[in-house]
Amino acid sequence: MFSLRKPVVAVAVSTVALLMSSVVGATTALADPLPPMPPDQNQLPDLPKEPDLYRHLPVPDPATDPWYAPPPELDSMANGQIVRTRDVGTYVTGIPMPLTTRQILFRTTDVRGRAAVTATTVLIPPVPWIGSPRPILSYQEAIDGSAALCNPSFTLRAGIFKEITLLAGFLAQGFAVAVTDFDGLDGTEFLTFGEGNLVLDGIRAAKNDPALGLADSAAALYGYSGGGSGTARAAERHRAYAPELRILGAAEGGVPGDMVQIARHNISHDEGLANFSGPANFTMWLALANLSRSYPEVFDPAGYLTPEGQELLKNVRGRCVWTSALTGAYRPVSAYLRPGKSLDDPAIHNVLVEQSLGQPQNLPDMPVLMWHGIWDELLPFPDSIESTVDAYWNGGVDLRYATTPIPEHVAADLSVLPAAETWISAMLRGLPPGPRLRIGI
Incomplete structure (x- = not known):
């Protein structure tokens, strides 16, 4: 899926730089770019689950x-x-x-x-x-x-x-x-x-x-x-x-x-909050929380998620859509995969194909x-x-x-x-x- 965000931002930044140079006669180089944001941009505290709220x-x-x-x-x-x-x-x-x-x-x-x-x-x-x-x-x-x-x-x-x-x-x-x-x-x-x-x-x-x-x-x-x-x-x-x-x-x-394409989309991440993938990240966490119950031998969290990812998956379990969305958004699964692991693992891939x-x-x-x-x-x-x-x-x-x-x-x-x-x-x-x-x- 393509995004208009990066081309538009690039054009806007270039235009602003050109205008500023012509107005103030700036000759110095533009400042170094900011370091890239980490993939996990969810800054919310741990939220109560719906069973507690209801x-x-x-x-x-x-x-x-x-x-x-x-x-x-x-x-x-x-x-x-x-x-x-x-x-x-x-x-x-x-x-x-x-x-x-x-x-x-x-x-x-x-x-x-x-x-x-x-x-x-x-x-x-x-x-x-x-x-x-x-x-x-x-x-x-x-x-x-x-x-x-x-x-x-x-x-x-x-x-x-x-x-x-x-x-x-x-x-x-x-x-x-x-x-x-x-x-x-x-x-x-x-x-x-x-x-x-x-x-x-x-x-x-x-x-x-x-x-x-x-x-x-x-x-x-x-x-x-x-x-x-x-x-x-x-x-x-x-x-x-x-x-x-x-x-x-x-x-x-x-x-x-x-389901294969949806998984690939939802584990991707762009830098920062203004991106298409970030809000969607929660859907993959929710899917993994439920697939790990129906296919425990394939979606065993210990087999493909880091300890931090396993804790996050445990946190998503037992939630409804409202707090699942707030808990999983801007937390791409790819940032919590063990080294060398992906959702393209053959066993996982086969289940996703079967359910497409x-x-x-x-x-x-x-x-x-x-x-x-x-x-x-x-x-x-x-x-x-x-x-x-x-x-x-x-x-x-x-x-x-x-x-x-x-x-x-x-x-x-x-x-x-x-x-x-x-x-x-x-x-x-x-x-x-x-x-x-x-x-x-």
Whole structure:
């Protein structure tokens, strides 16, 4: 990924020097340049973790709530089979009427093929749906954490779900909305195809609960950034893992597609605070914190991180996105690697390749809408996504893809949000998806 910062700064410095020389007749040489900044420019003190910050909220931490405990017969259960349910209260801004909110703990399969449990929270508005079964929008939030209370089954009850305004728009239209803890109870599925399994089993669980009346409902998928990862991986897993589900479409933006390129970007560093890579460094720390749980034999911190890096990784564990970002930003992983070690190590590289999108055997079998910002500082364009888009386009996926020239990761999402919400709502109503399309840079 190229950066305009260094050329612009160089031109500006040269221009200022020339003007100063002409004005004051300076003949002395310019001062020696300042020494380069060290790669670690995070000057924040050690921050409390979200479990400490949220402990006074009137909702129990899922890590200690017995409702989340797996049953002894888990291995013999089917994917999407319900373990237990409960009715809960939620806080949804912009919906001035009571919602039916049901939480379902269900059996699923993690990225390593092991039986696991996770939860989905299904919200149903008191708006009649006439003419067909009420459709389900599977909404994937950008959870981006490694603690159980980062998950929406906690944050929706506690009133701190960070994408609540987006949910309200879908609920106001009368859709049932399923919000699954698709990264697992403690983040082990983050940026892996395990996310796709959990999303699809969340839809299965919602359809399996007779109290919700959704047994005959079709579904669609929606998410951005970390939620775009869960959405894209569910779309790719659908054909092999849950072909019986009728998925009408997938809208996914800011998608982490090529994990190898994302890793290379996020371990790089430029000097100083005004650079593209610095804010993104936390995403790699978060990925390593979670991958070291799902692939401990490959991502053993002692094998590739310095003692300081191991301490930093330990510090990132157990955090949600807010303090993870503040803890890991401007701390490139490359500054904490043992001599001779890199994320291009064959074993690490193989896992990153396996978990990348766009492989021929995984192409989505539903209409897809994708969008990506060309100035995305977290998931750089084109490296993190264009190989996935190429694979989809050349593989005949029913794709609509657009880039947006908006700087910053979240702003790029907001620029496309109205169109994306309109498109996925049309899919849920059974309307045609429109022609295949690829526009932008």
